[in-house]
Amino acid sequence: MRLDIESLRTFRALVETGSVTSAAKQLHLTQSAVSWKIKRLEERVGAPLTSRDGRELVITELGVELLHHAELLVSAHDVAVDSLQRSKLQGTIHLGMNDEPDAMDVAGVLSRFTRRHPLVRLHIRVGRSDPIAKEIQIGQLDLGLIQTLHRRKTDEVLWTETLQWVCSPTFELAEDAPVPLVAFGPESMYMPTMVEGLGRAGRSHYLAFEAEYSPAVRNAIMAGFGVGILHERSVDQGLRPWTTPGLVHDLPMPAFVLRVSSRSRSQAVRALVDEILSSAL
Numbered sequence: 650m651r652l653d654i655e656s657l658r659t660f661r662a663l664v665e666t667g668s669v670t671s672a673a674k675q676l677h678l679t680q681s682a683v684s685w686k687i688k689r690l691e692e693r694v695g696a697p698l699t700s701r702d703g704r705e706l707v708i709t710e711l712g713v714e715l716l717h718h719a720e721l722l723v724s725a726h727d728v729a730v731d732s733l734q735r736s737k738l739q740g741t742i743h744l745g746m747n748d749e750p751d752a753m754d755v756a757g758v759l760s761r762f763t764r765r766h767p768l769v770r771l772h773i774r775v776g777r778s779d780p781i782a783k784e785i786q787i788g789q790l791d792l793g794l795i796q797t798l799h800r801r802k803t804d805e806v807l808w809t810e811t812l813q814w815v816c817s818p819t820f821e822l823a824e825d826a827p828v829p830l831v832a833f834g835p836e837s838m839y840m841p842t843m844v845e846g847l848g849r850a851g852r853s854h855y856l857a858f859e860a861e862y863s864p865a866v867r868n869a870i871m872a873g874f875g876v877g878i879l880h881e882r883s884v885d886q887g888l889r890p891w892t893t894p895g896l897v898h899d900l901p902m903p904a905f906v907l908r909v910s911s912r913s914r915s916q917a918v919r920a921l922v923d924e925i926l927s928s929a930l
């Protein structure tokens with residue numbers, strides 16, 4: 650089990666303020682980011698940390714115990730960081746990532762890193778996971794935050810995703826009509842799963858909309874262009890599950906990982922890796 654500092658900091662703020670909204674303001678995060686960090690923390694400890702009694706936040710017995718450790722760990726971490734700030738590390742780090750992590754979370758991590766290591770330059774490129782993975786492999790990028798269905802032994806798993814077929818709440822389609830697909834393009838890692846699943850269900854399909862970035866795909870599905878496969882959290886973001894007779898819903902579970910190029914061994918890269926892992930985006 651790995652308890653990351655930023656999730657513990659978020660849990661401490663939630664207990665201190667009594668609400669997700671107030672904790673988000675204190676930490677300069679979005680409410681969804683706070684909720685997601687608490688959810689991941691609960692998944693890692695294997696039990697709920699809080700409950701609700703009306704409008705009052707109640708801490709579980711496990712939550713009380715974890716809060717004690719959180720106070721010690723976060724305080725010790727911050728003292729250590731303060732003493733090591735403004736290091737003399739130098740160099741340029743090339744970081745690739747897709748657009749799944751919350752932008753404010755990433756900005757916070759990278760901002761802290763640059764404050765602590767002002768002589769290190771960051772070059773960041775946002776794109777699809779597959780091309781980024783290739784550039785990491787050949788050394789054009791030092792490291793990446795990517796989504797993958799095929800983990801490597803050296804990957805650091807940040808979280809896993811549960812996938813779901815989704816559509817707009819108002820989407821309707823006749824049972825004999827071709828299924829319009831909204832996807833991340835023909836080379837998307839989800840595309841083979843979508844085509845195979847519809848084939849087994851005896852449904853024909855066509856590509857109605859494609860884009861490389863998650864917000865565009867999500868918005869196209871919401872607008873009713875068609876159906877697609879997204880992570881389960883999309884259902885909480887206004888979409889609804891989609892199904893058709895014979896469609897198998899046993900979808901692969903991709904992981905969001907931190908992957909480092911075997912050619913990147915600098916102390917600056919190692920420092921950024923440690924910063925990301927301690928933050929657990």
